[in-house]
Amino acid sequence: MAHEVSGDRTSVRAATPSRRTILQLAGFLGAGAFGGPLLSACAGPTGQSSAVTGGGEGGSLSIVLNRNLVSLDNKLNQYDAAVTVQRAVREALTRIGDDLTPQLVLAESFEATSPTVWTVKLRNDIHYSDNSKVTVEDVETALKYYFQVKAGYVASQFPEQPAFAKIDDRTFTLTTKKPVVSLMSLMSNILITPAKANKPEELQGGIGSGPFVIAKSDSGTGSYTLTRNDNYWGELAHLQQVNVSYQEEEGGRVVALTSGQADVIDTITPESAAKLKTDPKVDVIETPGTRLIHLFYNFREPAGHPLSKVEVREALSHAIDHASLIKALMNNQVSSAEGVVPKTLSGFYKTGDYVYDPAKAKAMLAAAGATGLKLRVIWEDAEFSGASQVLEAVAQMLNAVGVSLELKMIPKGGEINAWRRGESGDWDVLANGYGNQTGLAITNLVAQYAGTAEKEKTRDTYHGFVVPQITDLLDRASQEVDEAKQTALLDEAQKLIWAQWPAMWAWTPNNVLAKRKRVRGLRLRPTNAYDLRAISVVGS
Amino acid sequence: MTTATAQSTDIPGTVVTPARLRRSAAARRHRYSRIKMWLGAVCAGVVIIPVLLAQVLPLQDPVNGSLAQALLPPMTDGHLFGTDANGRDLLSRVLHGGQTSLLIGCLAVLVSGAIGIVAGSLAGYYGGWIDTVVSRLLEAQMSLPLLLMLLLVVALFGPSILVITLVIAIAQWPEPARITRSLVLVEREKPYVAAARVLGLHRLTIIGRLIIPNILQQALVVVFLLLAQAVLLESALSFLGAGVQRPYPTWGGIISDGRQLFITGQWWLVTIPGLVIALLVIGVNLFGDGLRDRVRRTKAAS
Numbered sequence: 001m002a003h004e005v006s007g008d009r010t011s012v013r014a015a016t017p018s019r020r021t022i023l024q025l026a027g028f029l030g031a032g033a034f035g036g037p038l039l040s041a042c043a044g045p046t047g048q049s050s051a052v053t054g055g056g057e058g059g060s061l062s063i064v065l066n067r068n069l070v071s072l073d074n075k076l077n078q079y080d081a082a083v084t085v086q087r088a089v090r091e092a093l094t095r096i097g098d099d100l101t102p103q104l105v106l107a108e109s110f111e112a113t114s115p116t117v118w119t120v121k122l123r124n125d126i127h128y129s130d131n132s133k134v135t136v137e138d139v140e141t142a143l144k145y146y147f148q149v150k151a152g153y154v155a156s157q158f159p160e161q162p163a164f165a166k167i168d169d170r171t172f173t174l175t176t177k178k179p180v181v182s183l184m185s186l187m188s189n190i191l192i193t194p195a196k197a198n199k200p201e202e203l204q205g206g207i208g209s210g211p212f213v214i215a216k217s218d219s220g221t222g223s224y225t226l227t228r229n230d231n232y233w234g235e236l237a238h239l240q241q242v243n244v245s246y247q248e249e250e251g252g253r254v255v256a257l258t259s260g261q262a263d264v265i266d267t268i269t270p271e272s273a274a275k276l277k278t279d280p281k282v283d284v285i286e287t288p289g290t291r292l293i294h295l296f297y298n299f300r301e302p303a304g305h306p307l308s309k310v311e312v313r314e315a316l317s318h319a320i321d322h323a324s325l326i327k328a329l330m331n332n333q334v335s336s337a338e339g340v341v342p343k344t345l346s347g348f349y350k351t352g353d354y355v356y357d358p359a360k361a362k363a364m365l366a367a368a369g370a371t372g373l374k375l376r377v378i379w380e381d382a383e384f385s386g387a388s389q390v391l392e393a394v395a396q397m398l399n400a401v402g403v404s405l406e407l408k409m410i411p412k413g414g415e416i417n418a419w420r421r422g423e424s425g426d427w428d429v430l431a432n433g434y435g436n437q438t439g440l441a442i443t444n445l446v447a448q449y450a451g452t453a454e455k456e457k458t459r460d461t462y463h464g465f466v467v468p469q470i471t472d473l474l475d476r477a478s479q480e481v482d483e484a485k486q487t488a489l490l491d492e493a494q495k496l497i498w499a500q501w502p503a504m505w506a507w508t509p510n511n512v513l514a515k516r517k518r519v520r521g522l523r524l525r526p527t528n529a530y531d532l533r534a535i536s537v538v539g540s
Numbered sequence: 541m542t543t544a545t546a547q548s549t550d551i552p553g554t555v556v557t558p559a560r561l562r563r564s565a566a567a568r569r570h571r572y573s574r575i576k577m578w579l580g581a582v583c584a585g586v587v588i589i590p591v592l593l594a595q596v597l598p599l600q601d602p603v604n605g606s607l608a609q610a611l612l613p614p615m616t617d618g619h620l621f622g623t624d625a626n627g628r629d630l631l632s633r634v635l636h637g638g639q640t641s642l643l644i645g646c647l648a649v650l651v652s653g654a655i656g657i658v659a660g661s662l663a664g665y666y667g668g669w670i671d672t673v674v675s676r677l678l679e680a681q682m683s684l685p686l687l688l689m690l691l692l693v694v695a696l697f698g699p700s701i702l703v704i705t706l707v708i709a710i711a712q713w714p715e716p717a718r719i720t721r722s723l724v725l726v727e728r729e730k731p732y733v734a735a736a737r738v739l740g741l742h743r744l745t746i747i748g749r750l751i752i753p754n755i756l757q758q759a760l761v762v763v764f765l766l767l768a769q770a771v772l773l774e775s776a777l778s779f780l781g782a783g784v785q786r787p788y789p790t791w792g793g794i795i796s797d798g799r800q801l802f803i804t805g806q807w808w809l810v811t812i813p814g815l816v817i818a819l820l821v822i823g824v825n826l827f828g829d830g831l832r833d834r835v836r837r838t839k840a841a842s
Contacts, residue, residue: 251803275804321607328607329625381781388797389625392787396604396626407786411695 059537060241061519064253064262066382067412068222068246072214073203074191075149083437083529085244088226088237090191090208093120093139094184098525100290100346100439102184106134106192106209108170115179115481118162122170129213129229134192136172140164141195143174148200154189156460157438157447159478179479181486185438211237211533222246226532238521238536248382257282257514263537266513266528269385270331276514285524287511288344290436292337292444293384294506295320295377295394295429300422300464306370307428313501315364318357319401320394320505329389330509337506340445340497344508344526347441349491351498354505361401376406379431380416385509391431394504421459429504430463437527442477442490449497450474470496569833577830583823587816591638599632603787611801614808622808624794625801634813637789638820641778644705645770651709652770653716653763657756660720661747665728674721678714686711687776694782701784708773712766719762723755757835765828768821775817791817 069082072089087095093107104110108123126134146154147161155161162174162183174183197206204219211234212226224244228237247253254272256262258279268276276282297307306312322336335343339351365371377395379387388409395405408427410416418424420432436444450471451461470493477489511528521534561567590597605628614622614630621630663674693707727733728751736746771791777783778792786793791813798809 250800254803269800271801271804271806324607328610328627386625386800388786393607393626395787399604409781409786411781 059239060243061239061264061532061535061537062243062262063245063264063266064256065222065244065246066248066250066253066265066267068219069224069244070219070222071202071204072206072208072217072224073193074154074189075146075152075200076202083527084532085224085226085242086191087210087529088212088242088532089210089214090193091210092188092191093122094188096185096188096437096439096525096527098523100344100526102188102438105188110184110187112181112481113173115479116176118174118183119167120172120174123233124170126209126233127231128194128209129207129231131231132194134209135195136166136169138192138195138198139172139190140166141198142190142192145198145200146190149202157189157443158186159446159450159475178475179481181478181481182438182440182442185440186443189437209233212239212242215241235533237533239532242532254514257516260516262516263519264513264515264522266511267385268512268514270333270512273333273512273514274331281517283515283517283519285511285513285515285522286333287524287526287528288335289509289511289528290342290344290439290526291433291511291528292342292436292506292508293334293431293433294337294503295431296463296503297501298422298426298428298430298463299461299466299502301428306368306373307375309368309370310499310501311364311368312370312373313504315361315368315370315401316398316403316504317354317501318361318364319398319403320354321356321358321397322354322505322507323356325390325393326507329386329393330507333512334507334509337503337508340449340494340502340506341441342436342444342508345436345441345444346439347445347487347490349441349494351494358397358401365401365403371402373403374406375403375428376408376426377429377431378408378410378416378419378427380410381412383431384433387431420463422464423459435528437529439527441494442474442486445474445490445493445497446478449493449502450478465500465502467496467500470500573830573833575830576826576833580823580825580827580830583819584827585823587638587820587823588642591635591642594632594635594639597635599635600629602628602632602636602789605629611806613806614812621812624797624809630794630808630812633789633794634791634816637791637794637813638816640701640784640788641771641774641791644701644708644774645767647705648708648712648770648774649763649767651705652712652766653760655709655713656716656718656763657720657752657759659713660717660759661724661752661755663717664721664724665743665747665751671721674717678717681711682714687773690773690777691780691782694777699777699782699785704774704777704783708770711773712770715766716759716763720755720759723758724751727751727754758832761828761832761835764831765825768824768828771817771824772821 063085065082069085072086074082074086091105093105094102094110095105097103106122106126107120109119109121111119113119122134122136122139128134143162143164146152149155159180160176160178162176162180165173165175167173176183180186191208193203193206193208197203205214205217207213211229211232213229214224215227216223216225222245226242226244228240230236247256250269250272253262253265253268254276257265257276258281273284273286277284297313301307326332326334326336336354338353339349341348343350365373377391379391391407395407398405410419415424419427420430434444434448448462449465449467451464451466452471453466455461456464456466473489473493473496477486477493480486480489511524511526513524515522518537518539520536520538522530523534524530605623605626607627609617609623609627610625612619612623614620616622619629619631621634624630624633659674663671690707690711694703697703733746733750736750774783775790775792775795778790779796781796783790783792794813795810798806798813802810
């Protein structure tokens with residue numbers, strides 16, 4: 001020991017390190033040895049890929065979505081990016097092609113044999129991944145269940161449920177009470193599953209007739225592994241495997257892509273897109289979208305409420321400086337709406353522009369006796385890119401014309417549906433995105449603006465929008481076989497809808513997707529989806 | 541031997557020299573506690589003083605900004621901390637956001653301290669079924685995942701300053717309650733308490749007028765240390781979107797918004813409020829730690 005005794009006194013040598021010093025030194029060294037590698041590991045992506053790129057034909061693809069896929073079924077849940085994965089496993093009678101027109105998939109023919117009757121013949125060579133045949137009964141069951149499921153997203157786009165009648169083992173008819181000219185496009189959303197395995201609810205597993213099969217799934221974590229369906233009835237997919245996961249954090253997804261852990265990320269913000277464009281290993285693909293995002297008014301307000309006046313709704317629109325919003329918060333990757341549906345859709349009619357004129361807004365509000373208006377805006381977390389920032393800026397703009405806005409973000413998890421139906425609380429404006437998977441303006445128009453008093457009793461209208469004259473026009477347009485007449489009816493309906501000022505502002509974001517350069521054959525459609533079968537991954 | 545002899549010349553007949561005293565464990569602890577308190581006061585003061593003065597400082601509006609000035613880096617166009625995506629001055633938002641965080645933190649600490657000291661005193665003094673009930677409640681609450689519980693309550697009752705304050709206060713009461721209970725267990729056995737009982741004082745009077753004043757100093761140090769935790773909890777709730785609603789700034793909310801932009805080079809939106817939170821938490825903890833050392837020493841000396 002480092003001490004010496006002098007008589008009855010003990011003195012400690014100053015030059016000898018004490019136990020405390022030794023322990024402190026050991027502590028520092030230990031922390032350095034442990035923390036050093038940890039810190040360097042945390043410093044950033046190494047650029048090395050942990051993804052399995054696979055050496056097989058086409059390799060393996062890793063997709064990181066921004067929202068949980070929840071299921072591989074679209075009865076309740078069909079946001080844009082999910083469609084890509086859902087249709088890799090299950091197919092429909094038709095699909096919407098790159099030019100937004102319907103194309104045949106499981107159907108060999110899909111013909112209108114009379115104004116209200118469509119005759120469909122299934123292909124002879126189609127079968128599921130287990131080699132069992134796709135039958136007429138499977139189609140009947142699928143159609144029935146899409147309409148049975150409560151608050152179904154797909155069913156609401158049909159003007160009515162078509163009656164099903166089997167003719168033979170491959171042929172059946174779909175009959176409607178009134179003509180539904182867009183039925184072929186609408187049926188592209190009805191994904192076919194074996195009747196015995198189908199249920200009137202979202203399916204978490206099961207088989208389909210698509211080019212991939214589900215190897216592993218976990219809806220809780222949003223992780224899915226698809227493998228190539230070697231029994232596919234059509235041309236086989238190039239990829240051996242597709243790994244789907246979700247990462248809510250945009251920064252995490254960008255890092256995953258740049259480090260090579262992910263091959264494709266979609267629905268990215270303008271800021272991330274600008275950053276990724278500078279990465280030599282990454283391609284950013286941008287196409288005009290079919291999704292409309294709008295600040296939609298609550299049409300369930302009582303008659304005396306200021307928002308029930310058209311002039312007030314119009315006045316609020318004039319308070320929105322959309323050019324500044326698009327430039328500062330959306331990096332010029334969206335276009336302000338020029339009508340009530342996205343202009344990319346077939347049947348779009350330009351009804352007007354949103355004009356920023358705060359002086360006019362103030363004057364109109366004063367004339368309508370709506371000064372000092374207080375409104376509540378709700379939106380679901382991450383409903384669209386930069387939602388919180390956009391709505392804070394909107395609140396500031398409205399504040400400048402004397403309207404105060406209460407912002408209420410609804411967390412993810414399904415509660416937004418109750419809010420939309422007015423069951424969870426009152427609101428005045430909903431910031432909401434509305435996707436379109438048919439390429440037709442009439443799909444949006446019917447689902448959003450063809451509300452009836454009957455539907456409103458069960459709160460199945462689009463936020464209470466019920467204008468009988470518009471509903472009548474849309475009904476007639478849905479039934480009109482003559483294309484010119486249908487266009488005229490749709491134009492008229494869109495003019496009337498615009499005159500109602502249903503939204504404070506609306507815009508259509510571009511579809512923005514980023515992929516590693518090693519991913520080949522990816523063609524992003526206006527519907528923000530792509531065909532996984534055509535993709536291959538080359539090299540690392 | 542030589543060294544010992546040489547040093548003992550300072551004070552004849554002893555080896556206790558001023559130099560050795562300075563190196564002694566007690567003196568070192570004293571020095572450390574003083575350094576900790578000074579360092580803590582400086583760190584916390586750097587944050588707290590400007591936050592308290594936010595209303596009188598010549599700052600820009602924390603809620604309304606100019607989109608034309610979006611995402612300016614620090615030290616640009618008169619924006620010391622830069623601007624956010626909505627063109628709002630980050631310094632102003634950080635300072636005004638700090639008012640919300642500190643208000644919630646202080647209120648939560650006051651409420652949790654009051655609940656904890658009262659419950660802990662009753663449990664420690666009365667014992668029996670009161671002690672059993674309080675102790676089991678403590679254990680039950682401490683076994684729950686704190687943040688999850690907070691999120692649940694905020695989801696149920698909505699995010700407002702009152703709800704968030706109460707939720708954090710109720711989440712934090714076990715800590716002061718435990719320390720108070722153990723201190724009261726010691727105090728109640730002391731002669732002055734026995735004397736008070738003999739004099740016929742009511743038990744609540746004994747607790748309120750004799751015991752609590754004696755243990756308050758130590759209990760308050762623990763309560764003070766909870767301030768840092770309360771600020772962190774409030775920031776965590778805001779970060780997760782369960783804090784005070786937009787557009788009012790909160791530290792957690794500013795970081796939450798900024799994290800999307802961090803990857804694209806706008807580092808200041810996350811880093812600066814993060815540093816502010818870290819400074820405050822380190823400062824409060826260092827100060828509280830130093831204070832605890834000092835209180836412990838004073839108690840031991842007395």
